[in-house]
Amino acid sequence: QSALTQEASVSGTVGQKVTLSCTGNSNNIGSYTVGWYQQISHGAPKTVMFGNSLPSGIPDRFSGSKSGTTASLTISGLQPEDEADYYCSTWDYSLSDWVFGGGTKLTVL
Amino acid sequence: QITLKESGPTLVKSTQTLTLTCTFSGFSLSTSGVGVGWIRQPPGKALEWLALIYWDDDKRYSPSLRSRLTITKDTSKSQVVLTLTNVDPMDTSTYYCAHRKSGYYIFDFWGQGTLVTVSS
Numbered sequence: 001q002s003a004l005t006q007e008a009s010v011s012g013t014v015g016q017k018v019t020l021s022c023t024g025n026s027n028n029i030g031s032y033t034v035g036w037y038q039q040i041s042h043g044a045p046k047t048v049m050f051g052n053s054l055p056s057g058i059p060d061r062f063s064g065s066k067s068g069t070t071a072s073l074t075i076s077g078l079q080p081e082d083e084a085d086y087y088c089s090t091w092d093y094s095l096s097d098w099v100f101g102g103g104t105k106l107t108v109l
Numbered sequence: 110q111i112t113l114k115e116s117g118p119t120l121v122k123s124t125q126t127l128t129l130t131c132t133f134s135g136f137s138l139s140t141s142g143v144g145v146g147w148i149r150q151p152p153g154k155a156l157e158w159l160a161l162i163y164w165d166d167d168k169r170y171s172p173s174l175r176s177r178l179t180i181t182k183d184t185s186k187s188q189v190v191l192t193l194t195n196v197d198p199m200d201t202s203t204y205y206c207a208h209r210k211s212g213y214y215i216f217d218f219w220g221q222g223t224l225v226t227v228s229s
Binding site for chain 2: 002032033035037042043044045046047050051055087089090091095096097098099100101102103
């Protein structure tokens with residue numbers, strides 16, 4: 001059971017806007033910046049968002065937000081190359097643990 | 110440009126100790142705020158954080174694996190070493206090292222990962 005809860009799967013068509021969510025509590029998401037990691041075909045994770053900041057080289061169709069204890073990753077104008085597993089993560093001070101969500105499989109139809 | 114690369118055995122036997130090395134470039138582990146972590150991923154499962162070492166030699170471990178993990182650094186060699194004792198087939202995973210973004214609980218650069226299989 002992950003400390004952070006993500007949808008198991010989300011799908012969308014090319015050009016569509018999709019939002020992935022990550023729900024935690026006040027000990028983790030409510031207190032720290034959330035990172036989002038993209039993993040294509042079980043390759044190495046790639047950081048696509050931290051908080052609402054885009055790492056260098058990540059397309060600006062990716063955006064991030066947080067409301068209370070839920071963080072969101074939004075992809076506007078979905079592209080075929082966005083099909084991947086996405087993980088959210090942050091620190092949990094109650095657990096003294098760096099926690100990851102269970103991951104969301106994003107399918108581009 | 111920050112790069113990291115994991116190395117170590119691909120196959121270990123149950124009860125043995127697994128030692129993995131992360132060799133990095135593009136930053137120094139003697140610079141204030143810098144950290145390097147280890148994360149693993151069992152086949153078909155989610156990412157799991159294992160350990161983190163900071164520039165000042167402060168260390169953090171996953172509570173569930175703390176008793177079996179040790180993380181060390183060799184700043185002169187730009188390496189971080191992770192040892193996991195008394196391995197079990199459930200430790201079969203791809204092991205990643207990653208650079209912690211200074212000031213955040215975020216990994217901003219990742220290694221390619223190394224698959225370790227534990228045989229019974």
